[in-house]
Amino acid sequence: MSTASLGLLAFIAARGYEQRLHEELRRAGFTATVAQFRLAARIDEGGSRLSDLARAAQVTKQTAGFLVDQLERNGYVERHPDPSDARARLIRLAPRGLAAQQAARAAEERLDAEWADHLGPGAVAALRTALERLRPLVDPYDAPD
Amino acid sequence: MSTASLGLLAFIAARGYEQRLHEELRRAGFTATVAQFRLAARIDEGGSRLSDLARAAQVTKQTAGFLVDQLERNGYVERHPDPSDARARLIRLAPRGLAAQQAARAAEERLDAEWADHLGPGAVAALRTALERLRPLVDPYDAPD
C-alpha cells in the first residue's frame, strides 16, 4: 500500500523520466530508441572505445556494437581508428549526435525543473543528494555524464 | 560531471536495486526474468485481469499475455475463469508464486535497510517521501504494491 519498496519507487520515477525525455527528443526529430540513447549518453567528448561504452552502460560488447551500428547508420556517431591501439576504434558523436545531445540536455533541464517545482527546493536537493550517494553503492563503475 | 540529471540518477539507483533483487531471487531458486517479476508484482491477492495487469505494468495486453504464459508454465501463476465476466480470466499467484512473493518482500526489506544504512535515517526518509510524491506526477495510473 504505502509500503512500496524504494526500488519500485525509483523504478517508477526513472521510467517516467525516461519516457518523457524520449518523447521530447522524438518530437525534436531525433528518432532513436531508448537503448540507443542510453549508450550514446556515455560517449566521451574525445571518443570512447566500444568496450568502455559497454562497461559503462552495463551491456556486453556485442550489444554495444549492435547499438553503435544503429547509431552510426542514423548519423549520430562515427567510428574512427584509435591512433594508440590498432585493435580499437574510437566512437565519437557526429554533428547530428551533438545536436541530439544538446537537445537532450535542454530537455533534462526542463524535466529537472519540473520535478523541482513539484517537490520544492529542499526536497529536490535532498532527492539529488540521496541518489548521488547511492550511486557508488549500487554501481561502483558508473562514470559520470 | 557532477550534474547528472535526476532521471539518470534515478535510473542508476533503480537498475542497481532491481539487479540485486533479481539476483537474490535467483539464488533462492526463483528463476524468472525481470519482466516476468515486474508483471507478477502487480497481481492482486484476489486475482487480476490481464488487461488490468497490462495497464498497471504499462505494457500491451499481448506482452502481458506473453509474460503470464511464461509465469504459468513455470508454476508461478494460475488462470481461472472470472465468475463475473465470461470473457475474462483471473490471474492468481500459485503457491510457488506466493513463495516467490514472500522471498521478494524479504529481499526488498534487506535492500531498503541497506540503503537506509548507507544514507542515514533522515536522508532515506527524504528519499522515500520525494519518490512517493513524484509518483503521481510521472505515472498517474500506477497502482500500489
Added chain:
DNA sequence: CTAGATAGTCAGCTACTCTGACGATCATGT
C-alpha cells in the same frame, strides 16, 4: 436486439540482449 466497447488471443514483426567462438593486436616476461 443492435451497436459499440471490452477481454483475451493469434500472427507477424522489430529491437535488445545474451553466450560462444574467432582473428587481430597489444603487453609482458624470458
Added chain:
DNA sequence: ACATGATCGTCAGAGTAGCTGACTATCTAG
C-alpha cells in the same frame, strides 16, 4: 626476438520482450 596471455572488436546463433493489427467472444447501453 618471441611465446603467452590478455584485450579489442566482430560474427553467428539464439532467446526474450515489446509492438501493431486483426480477430472472436462477450458484455453493456440504447
